[in-house]
Every structure is written in structure tokens, then in C-alpha cells.
Amino acid sequence: MTTKPQKKNIWQDHYTRQAKKEQYPARSVFKLQEIQEKLNILKPGQRVLDLGCSPGSWLLYAAKVVGEKGRVFGIDLKPVTEKLPSNAEAHVGDIFDEAAAYWARIGTGFHMVMSDMAPNTTGDTTVDAARSFRLCEAAMEVAARHLVPGGTFVCKIFQGEDFETMVAAVKHRFGKHKIFKPQSCRKASKEIYIIGTDLKKEASRNVGA
Numbered sequence: 633m634t635t636k637p638q639k640k641n642i643w644q645d646h647y648t649r650q651a652k653k654e655q656y657p658a659r660s661v662f663k664l665q666e667i668q669e670k671l672n673i674l675k676p677g678q679r680v681l682d683l684g685c686s687p688g689s690w691l692l693y694a695a696k697v698v699g700e701k702g703r704v705f706g707i708d709l710k711p712v713t714e715k716l717p718s719n720a721e722a723h724v725g726d727i728f729d730e731a732a733a734y735w736a737r738i739g740t741g742f743h744m745v746m747s748d749m750a751p752n753t754t755g756d757t758t759v760d761a762a763r764s765f766r767l768c769e770a771a772m773e774v775a776a777r778h779l780v781p782g783g784t785f786v787c788k789i790f791q792g793e794d795f796e797t798m799v800a801a802v803k804h805r806f807g808k809h810k811i812f813k814p815q816s817c818r819k820a821s822k823e824i825y826i827i828g829t830d831l832k833k834e835a836s837r838n839v840g841a
Contacts, residue, residue: 647816651689659816660748661689666814671827673784674698679742681778682706683727683771684749688714695720705738727770742778746786747771757822761792768798781833790822802828805835
């Protein structure tokens with residue numbers, strides 16, 4: 633009995649090939665690119681903090697947009713092995729560790745905090761969504777400490793029973809919010825992005841604000 637060969641995932645191959653062609657380590661770059669094209673939240677000269685930055689696609693893209701007068705810092709449990717431009721740097725660490733030495737170097741006064749973090753998945757969508765929600769909560773706390781009033785927060789979350797809670801939290805802290813699923817996300821994926829813009833002054837714990 634002969635079996636038909638499996639069809640290649642043309643959709644995935646397209647984004648993977650395009651990322652390689654444009655010299656990005658992962659196709660996730662197109663998610664940020666789509667967000668940028670829709671909302672224009674990255675600006676030249678900005679300071680940007682990238683949470684869950686490995687393998688480095690978002691770092692590289694943000695560094696390109698903010699330009700030489702801007703600065704992009706990244707944090708991830710895994711190292712970034714890509715060569716980064718002079719206006720970007722990556723640190724290995726856990727965002728839950730508020731006492732980590734790199735926080736002193738990174739500082740505050742960011743115009744944008746972005747998180748493409750995802751938990752280690754279990755296959756149980758309820759568990760995975762709960763873990764994703766916890767990461768989003770942590771990311772938003774980082775944003776509150778490091779964003780300037782009026783700043784922007786971008787966060788990936790897996791849709792689940794806590795999704796509306798996270799949307800409400802962003803709505804409470806930011807003047808505007810947007811829910812957006814880039815076309816470059818896998819169609820079957822539960823991931824979606826919540827974008828908060830215009831951080832309210834009373835919601836900022838940035839000591840320099």
C-alpha cells in the first residue's frame with residue numbers, strides 16, 4: 633500500500649523563507665511588523681524594552697525602526713546569538729527576578745515595552761492559557777515600572793478564561809487599547825496581541841515619571 637506524501641506547509645515555509653531572506657532569525661518578526669504597520673507605535677529615537685527577546689527578531693526589527701538615536705534592550709531566559717546593532721543589547725535573565733543586576737543598566741524611561749513571551753506548552757489549552765496569562769501579568773508589571781506616562785505596551789496572550797481579565801487590566805491602565813491577531817500567526821493558534829497605548833500617569837510607577 634502506498635501513501636501519499638504529506639503536503640508541505642506552504643504558509644509556514646513562506647514566512648520562514650522570507651525571514652531568512654531579510655536576515656531575521658525567526659518569522660515572528662512579521663507579527664511585530666504587522667502591528668507596526670497597523671498602529672505605527674514604534675518611532676525613531678524611542679527607548680524600547682523587549683521581554684522574551686530570543687532569538688532576536690523583535691530586537692532587530694525595533695532597533696531598525698527606532699534608529700541610531702533610539703535604544704532597544706531585551707531580556708530572555710535564553711541568550712540571543714544573533715549579532716545585534718550598536719543600539720540594541722540583550723540580557724539573559726528572568727523578568728520575575730526584580731533584583732537582577734541588569735535592571736540597573738536597563739533603567740526606566742521607556743516609550744514602549746513589548747512581550748512576545750510564551751510559556752512552555754503542555755498540550756492542555758486551559759493550563760497553557762493560564763500560564764500565558766501569568767506571563768502577561770508579569771510583563772504589565774514591568775511596563776508599569778519602566779514605561780513613561782503615555783507609553784505603549786504590546787503583549788502576546790493565549791486566549792482562555794483569563795483573556796477578558798487581561799483586556800480589562802490593560803484598559804484600566806492605558807488610555808486606549810487594541811486587540812489584534814496578525815495574519816502571520818498560525819491560524820489554529822490561540823495567540824493574540826493586546827496593545828495598550830497612552831499609559832495613564834496614575835498607572836505609571838516609573839520613578840522618573
